[in-house]
Amino acid sequence: MKQVSKILLPLSSVRNADAALIIGRNFARRFKAHLAVLHVRPDGRDIAPLAGEGLTGGMVEDLMSAAEREGARRTREVQEVFETxxxxxxxxxxxxxxxFPQDEASVSFNVIKGSESEIVPFHARLSDFTLVAHPDSGDEVSSSEALHAVLFDSGRPxxxxxxxxxxxxxxxxxxxWNGTAEAASALRGVIAWASTAERVRVLHCGDYQRRGPEAREVVDYLSMHNITxxxxxxxxxxRxxxxxxxxxxxxxxxxxxxxGAYSHSRLRQLILGGVTRHVLEHxxxxxxxSR
Structure with missing residues (x-):
């Protein structure tokens, strides 16, 4: 049975899209899988409930029209990048x-209007994993809407x-490896790559370890999957x-x-830093x- 058949790639903008598309193609080739590229176009009408008090109906209409124009521009840009x-x-x-073809790599492009935080995890739940284009460095990395929607609301890596x-x-x-449930979920998710990799290494650290199985047990577990x-x-x-x-x-x-992602709460990671945040940014x- 194929371990990877469908890869979801949400693209909200063209930022770092080329790198994500290239690695997505390579993953699709590796697993003879389908790469489903998804662009969620914001619905301008969603801005109406967020409009502040004191705005006239005409002002709200102007805001909605501006949001629609911006959404249309982003959609055109993403579609052009995909077509190239x-x-x-x-x-x-x-x-x-x-x-989708079952014995060869393939790719598709779909545009859906709505909320990215809702649509992306819905599609991610029926994908083997979701590939996320890297946000720019800094605070945006730790607040990427698509990334956190997948991690916290899809049940998939x-x-x-x-x-x-x-x-x-x-x-x-x-x-x-640090013994947590999040690390265990990531371990299961990476089996598809580890089973065909030339070398695999389990990394552990006393300052990183939590209550749970130790790294030597992970090596034994991998051997049961014929992974050395x-x-x-x-x-x-x-430090x-x-x-x-x-x-x-x-x-x-x-x-x-x-x-594993966010063994501590996401809020604590955002305020204090943390391993997840450092890795995302660097x-x-x-x-x-995975969580």
Whole structure:
């Protein structure tokens, strides 16, 4: 049975879209899967309930019209980027609502009007994983609406694409382990890549570990899936576990990192930082996250 058959790629804008489309194509080729590119166009009417008191009906209409124009502009830009990509993708381009080819890579493009925070997780729930284009660095990374909609409301893993296009296939996989349920969910999600990778490494750290199974047990679990992995304990860099984790990935020359997301509350991570936030903002490789 194929472990990956459908990959969802939501694109709200053209920011970092090229890198996400390229890695999405590579994933589709690797698993002979379908890449479902989805653009959610905001509905201008949704702005009406948010309009402040004291605005006249005409002012609200103007706001709605401006929102519609902005939505139409973004949709055109995303569609143009997709069409350019599709012309050179080297995989079949198919309509979004037919049975997808089962023995070859394919891609589709769909535009749906509505709320991204609702539509994206609905589609993610029936996808094997969701590929998210990397937001720009800074606060936007930790507040990406599509990413958090998938992580908190889909029950499926998310893969954050790097900012720069990654032309080669994933050969070396790192799995960050701290014993939590979130780490276990990420471990299950990365099996599809680990089972065909050249090398797999389990990374653990005393400052990162929580109550739960230890890294040596993860290596034993992977062996039951016919995956050979080693384990390495990494140290925080400048007292930062996230920085130490990424340094360990670099030492291994990893092409992908899998980790649990937000073992602490999202609010605490946003205020105090945390491993999830650091990795989101600084990783240069694809990162599979799950809750």
């Amino acid at each position: 990509f599709a012309a050179h993708a080297g995989i079949a381009v198919v309509p979004p609502r037919i049975p 998310a893969v954050i694409a790097p900012r720069e296009p990654m032309a080669h296939m994933v050969k070396r996989v790192c799995i960050a 992995a080693d384990r390495v304990e990494f140290a925080p860099v400048e 930062d576990v996230g920085k130490g984790l990424l340094a360990a990935c670099k030492d291994f020359e990893a092409d992908m990192l899998a980790m 990783a240069t490789l694809p990162v599979l996250m």
